[in-house]
Amino acid sequence: MTLMFERQRGFTIIELLVVIAIIAVLAAILFPVFAKAKENGLRATALTQAQQLGTALTLYLNQNDDKYLPSTNYGLPDSAPEKMWQNNLLGLVKEKKIFIAPGSDAQFAENWDDRGLMSIGYSSATALDKQQGCPEDKPDTTNCIAFQTVAEFDKSENTSAIALFAVTPNGPTDNNYRGYEFSPYNGAENTEQPKFSPPLVSDRDLVKEMSNLPADLIKPVYCRYMRTGQDEGFTPIIFADGRAKDFSAKQINDGGTGIIWRFR
Numbered sequence: 001m002t003l004m005f006e007r008q009r010g011f012t013i014i015e016l017l018v019v020i021a022i023i024a025v026l027a028a029i030l031f032p033v034f035a036k037a038k039e040n041g042l043r044a045t046a047l048t049q050a051q052q053l054g055t056a057l058t059l060y061l062n063q064n065d066d067k068y069l070p071s072t073n074y075g076l077p078d079s080a081p082e083k084m085w086q087n088n089l090l091g092l093v094k095e096k097k098i099f100i101a102p103g104s105d106a107q108f109a110e111n112w113d114d115r116g117l118m119s120i121g122y123s124s125a126t127a128l129d130k131q132q133g134c135p136e137d138k139p140d141t142t143n144c145i146a147f148q149t150v151a152e153f154d155k156s157e158n159t160s161a162i163a164l165f166a167v168t169p170n171g172p173t174d175n176n177y178r179g180y181e182f183s184p185y186n187g188a189e190n191t192e193q194p195k196f197s198p199p200l201v202s203d204r205d206l207v208k209e210m211s212n213l214p215a216d217l218i219k220p221v222y223c224r225y226m227r228t229g230q231d232e233g234f235t236p237i238i239f240a241d242g243r244a245k246d247f248s249a250k251q252i253n254d255g256g257t258g259i260i261w262r263f264r
Contacts, residue, residue, distance in 0.1 A: 042103040043225035043234055043246065046167065049098050050236035050244035053120070053165060056092040058242035068151040068164070068240070070128035071121075071181045078112040084180055085122045101224060106170040109180055116177030121168035124183045124219065125264050126151040136264065142185050145216055147264055153240060162260045165238035169205045169222040176215040177207050183219035184261035188253075195260045198252045203233025223249040 060069055071085045081087040086099050086109065093099070096108040099120050106119030127133070129146035136149050153159050163184070171177035182199055190197040200206055200220035204227070210218050227233030231249035237259065238244045251257055 039103075039226050045102040046225060047236045047244060047246050049102065050165065050238050050246075052093065052098050053089070054238045054242035054244045056089050056098075057164070057238065059092050060089060066152055068126050068153075070126050070146075070150065071124050072127040072129075072146060074127065074129035074133070074146055075131070081111065083112060084109060084115060085126075086118065086120075086180060101167045101170075104167075104170060104224065106179060113173060115180045116173030116175070117170050118179035119168055119170040119222075121166055121179060121182035121219070121221070123164050123261075124181045125185075125262065126164070127181070134264075141262065141264060142189075144185060144264075151264065153263075157263075158260070159240035160243055161258055162240035162263050163237050164240050166201075166221040167224055167235040169207045169220065169224075171205075171207065175207070176211055176213075176218060178215050178219050181219055182221050183216070186217060186219060187261075190255065195262045196255060196258075197262055198255065198259075199261055201231075201235075201249050201252045203227035203231050203249045204229055221249075221252070223247075223252075 061067070069085050069088045073083050076083040090096070099108050099118065100106045101119035104119040107114065107117040109115045109118045124145065125147070127146035128148075128150055130148050133146040133148040134141060134144040136147060138144065153162070166182055168179045168182050169177060170179035184197070184199045187197060187199045187201065200218065201223065202220065203223040205222065206220040207218050221235055223231070223233035223235040225234045225246070231253060234246045234248050236244050236246040247257060247259070252259070
């Protein structure tokens with residue numbers, strides 16, 4: 001009697017191992033490509049959101065006689081949402097996600113106790129403390145946490161070069177994170193032209209690395225996009241004229257970008 005079919009041969013162990021090896025090689029090649037594409041997407045989204053925030057800043061200026069909102073208004077109680085800058089712009093932005101760096105686990109800070117959870121920081125050079133802040137003409141602003149007057153710029157000043165917003169590391173406020181704000185006074189000083197002195201900036205989480213210091217002495221910029229741990233990561237920066245552009249930590253630290261950080 002003739003058999004109508006033959007038994008189908010299965011895969012051998014060696015054949016299976018070869019297939020697994022090929023899949024592993026393909027995965028090793030493709031995963032970095034996918035990861036880079038994802039990071040590029042996050043970087044592009046971050047810049048788009050920064051442009052929207054810059055537009056909101058311009059609208060605020062038009063409504064407030066060209067006076068910039070304070071990053072912190074120390075004259076208000078901690079219970080007042082308007083003590084922090086983001087609550088003053090929320091009505092002009094509409095969406096809270098604009099205040100959250102894409103790819104981060106940050107949150108919109110509804111109250112003072114959660115200010116460390118923010119991942120978009122506003123320059124503390126705009127902070128306002130009419131009683132204990134630094135005077136506008138203080139020769140050394142290194143330890144200035146706030147100023148006695150609201151920030152405003154003369155029409156002759158180059159507002160397109162003055163940095164106001166950047167991405168920041170976020171985390172629990174009790175762990176020294178102050179993500180709603182960055183300080184332009186904590187980095188290495190450019191003695192020849194102090195206004196170009198960069199803030200503390202890296203594509204690593206400097207708050208975690210410098211946790212032994214008081215929170216007000218850290219407040220860094222975080223170049224989280226395309227980060228390698230070698231300061232090659234990028235952050236979008238929003239300037240005083242509402243324009244947004246991204247820069248790497250290395251570019252900022254090396255100088256030569258023409259960015260004005262210490263405008264007071």
